[in-house]
Amino acid sequence: MTETQMPIHVIGLGVNEHANLDASAQAALASLSEQDIVLGSPRQHDTIAAYFHKAQRCDLPKLKQLEGDFATWQTQGVTQVVVLASGDPLYYGIGAWLMRTFSPENLMFYPNVSSIQVACHRLGLSLQDVNVVSLHGRPLSSLRRHLQSNSTLVLLTDQYSQPKHIAQECVKAGLDQSDIIICEALGYEQEKVRSFVAEALTAEEAFETGLDFDPLNVVVVKTSQQTSFYPSAVGIPDASFITDKGDGKGMITKREVRLAILSYMNIEQGDTVWDIGAGCGGVSVEMAYWHPRSQIIAIEHHPERLACLAANQDRFGVVQNLSIVAGRAPDVLVDLLSQHNEQNTTPNKVFIGGSDGELSALMAQVWDLLPDGGSLMVSAVTEDTKFQVMQFAQARESAQDADEQSLQVSIAKGERLAGQRLFRPNLPVTLHHFKKHFAEHMIKTIYKESSQ
Numbered sequence: 001m002t003e004t005q006m007p008i009h010v011i012g013l014g015v016n017e018h019a020n021l022d023a024s025a026q027a028a029l030a031s032l033s034e035q036d037i038v039l040g041s042p043r044q045h046d047t048i049a050a051y052f053h054k055a056q057r058c059d060l061p062k063l064k065q066l067e068g069d070f071a072t073w074q075t076q077g078v079t080q081v082v083v084l085a086s087g088d089p090l091y092y093g094i095g096a097w098l099m100r101t102f103s104p105e106n107l108m109f110y111p112n113v114s115s116i117q118v119a120c121h122r123l124g125l126s127l128q129d130v131n132v133v134s135l136h137g138r139p140l141s142s143l144r145r146h147l148q149s150n151s152t153l154v155l156l157t158d159q160y161s162q163p164k165h166i167a168q169e170c171v172k173a174g175l176d177q178s179d180i181i182i183c184e185a186l187g188y189e190q191e192k193v194r195s196f197v198a199e200a201l202t203a204e205e206a207f208e209t210g211l212d213f214d215p216l217n218v219v220v221v222k223t224s225q226q227t228s229f230y231p232s233a234v235g236i237p238d239a240s241f242i243t244d245k246g247d248g249k250g251m252i253t254k255r256e257v258r259l260a261i262l263s264y265m266n267i268e269q270g271d272t273v274w275d276i277g278a279g280c281g282g283v284s285v286e287m288a289y290w291h292p293r294s295q296i297i298a299i300e301h302h303p304e305r306l307a308c309l310a311a312n313q314d315r316f317g318v319v320q321n322l323s324i325v326a327g328r329a330p331d332v333l334v335d336l337l338s339q340h341n342e343q344n345t346t347p348n349k350v351f352i353g354g355s356d357g358e359l360s361a362l363m364a365q366v367w368d369l370l371p372d373g374g375s376l377m378v379s380a381v382t383e384d385t386k387f388q389v390m391q392f393a394q395a396r397e398s399a400q401d402a403d404e405q406s407l408q409v410s411i412a413k414g415e416r417l418a419g420q421r422l423f424r425p426n427l428p429v430t431l432h433h434f435k436k437h438f439a440e441h442m443i444k445t446i447y448k449e450s451s452q
Helices: 023-030 042-047 063-075 095-101 115-123 140-146 163-172 204-208 255-265 282-290 303-315 331-341 359-369 383-399 439-451
Strands: 008-012 037-040 056-059 081-085 107-110 131-134 152-156 179-184 192-197 217-222 272-276 295-300 322-326 349-352 375-380 402-409 412-417 420-425 429-436
Touching: 008 023, 008 095, 023 107, 037 042, 042 081, 095 107, 115 152, 115 179, 115 217, 131 140, 140 152, 140 163, 163 179, 163 217, 255 282, 255 349, 255 375, 255 402, 255 429, 272 282, 272 359, 282 295, 282 303, 282 322, 295 303, 295 331, 303 322, 331 359, 349 359, 359 375, 359 383, 375 383, 383 402, 383 429
Parallel strands: 008 081, 008 107, 037 056, 037 081, 131 152, 272 295, 272 349, 295 322, 349 375
Antiparallel strands: 152 217, 179 192, 179 217, 375 429, 402 429, 412 420
16 A cells, blocks of 8 residues: 555546536635646546636546656645546546555545446436446456346446447347447537447448447446356356367366365355366356456466466456466466465465376465465365375374365266167266364364363
């Protein structure tokens, strides 16, 4: 967190060509001196032209630069900074970054009506019934995880997520009959609200006739009742993944085993999870898909599987909370730790799905790394790996530092052979889940044993 002594006023401007500020926001502007700073885009500066202030007008730089600018301004004698924000600064706005970067004691917020609220009111939508998704400054593919049937999405957009791009994503998802409503230039004289069907909006003739949209827009998508390619329940079909052998085969944890892994790992909001030996990404992609507020780090070294892993990351739109690390464990873990410790993202949960003969060393290294309450899950198929996991389980039992759960998953899938139905078995998979005891538990255990 950056140290600064100067007050930072974050003023929401509302959704109007000319800002309508309350008395407290007006007072913040009026209190500025000639050496102080008002930050915003050119359009935002124009909206407050009716409110007099003496401060320097500066364009808002990229956030990486902005943190350093504050330090510079403080040495130059700046005593206050106003940051202009669109609508509600703490709802998909700059306010969240400011809260992460500066002390809350120096931040003062002045909220206003957001474009999301205005778009919903123009269309008679209740905010609690919609799913708000920001594509502003985010990859367009991150929309994919939200494209299920019968849902209403309110999208904040940028130049890479304009209505045609959004319509194309709906078509790819199999939702080509979805309604796409574009709310343009809300609060301005040229405001428009127009509605299209996704399939028609992607047609070339729509653009040959000069159809275009104001870049200042909010897009509402009412997805159709069609079946979406993207899942709405855990257990993504194997065939939906890109794999090194095609058709859901190859190095991917099969659907039924994956369901057990997801259940036992119990990913929660804010978890940081390592998937070691991620293969083509069945486990890591599904963890990232269902837990957008957790960070999943997939580690794989095989070039073909890495390519499939990256392709599946893009296919399912898990580009923001799934990171891919190319390397062989345990060697790569040293660099991974130094890289991620800078961001305080040491894992609290780890899944080992592949180890290339290094399982014993991996389990020991990961166990030492995990915090109290952290968990390790290991998948074993061969007798050698089963033996190594059993040795590790015995070590945990001797140390009395873990709760262990284990199960063997045996799956046989129905097929047709010469007109007859049969069930063809897959190799059984043994799963072990270890949850690390808290230090308090360990102290009580040692005390109990010493008193006996």
